[in-house]
Amino acid sequence: MSTSRDGYGHWQRIPTRWADNDVYGHVNNVVHYAFMDTVINTWLIAAGLDIQAGQEIGLCVESHCNYRASVSFPDALDAGLRVGHLGRSSVRYEVGFFLEGSDDVVAEGHFVHVFVDRTTRKPVEIPAGLRAAMQGLVVEA
Template structure:
C-alpha cells in the first residue's frame, strides 16, 4: 500500500493537555517525512536547486490517538503525479504498522525558485517519485 516507510519518535512536547499527540503534530510529521524523502532519496536541493515544491493543499483524517513515548510509522506513496504537481498520500500508524492513527495527503506544486511560477518537476525528482506511485 505504501512504497516508503519511516519511523518517527514522538516527543514529550508533542502531547497536549488531553494526554495525546496534538493534531498539528500529525501535519508536521507528514511534512517532515515527505521532505526527508525528497532530500535523501530524490536528491532535492533545498538550498540551491532551481525548482522548489510549495505545499498548496493538505488534509488529515484522524483515526486513533497516540501518545508520547510511542513512535509513529509513516507510510508514503504518490497518489498522483502531474507535470508540475504531485499528491503525496500518507498513513500514520502505531509502531506495529497495522493500527491506523491518521491518513492524509499533501500536494506540492513545483515552481522556479526565483519567479515562483509553475515548472516541470525536475527529471531526477520525477524518476524517484515514479517509484512511489502505488496502483490503487
C-alpha cells in the same frame, strides 16, 4: 486511501516527543502535519531535491489529515509514504501513520506540492530525476 501497510512504498519511523502531547494527553492534531512534512521532505532530500540551492522547489498548496486513533508520547509512528497523483508540475503525496510495529492506522493524510521556480515562483515541470524517483512511489489505480 489505503489503511494497509502494503499500500506504501517508503517508510520512516517518527518518534513522538513529550512536547507533542497537548493538554488532553495526546499528540496534538497539528503535529501530524509536521510529521507529514518531515517524512515528505526527508524523502525528497534523499531523492535528490536540493532544498537549499536548487532552482526548483515544492510549495504545499493543499493538506489534509483524517485521525483514526489517539497517539501519545512515548509512542513511535511508522509513516508510510506513497504518491497518489503525479502531474506535470504537481504531486499528491499520501501518508499513512501506523503505531510502531502495528497494522493499525492511526491517521492518514495528504500533501499536494506544486513545483515552482525558486525565484519567479512560477510553476515548472518536476525535474526528471525527481520524477523518476516519484514514479517508484505511485499507487496503481
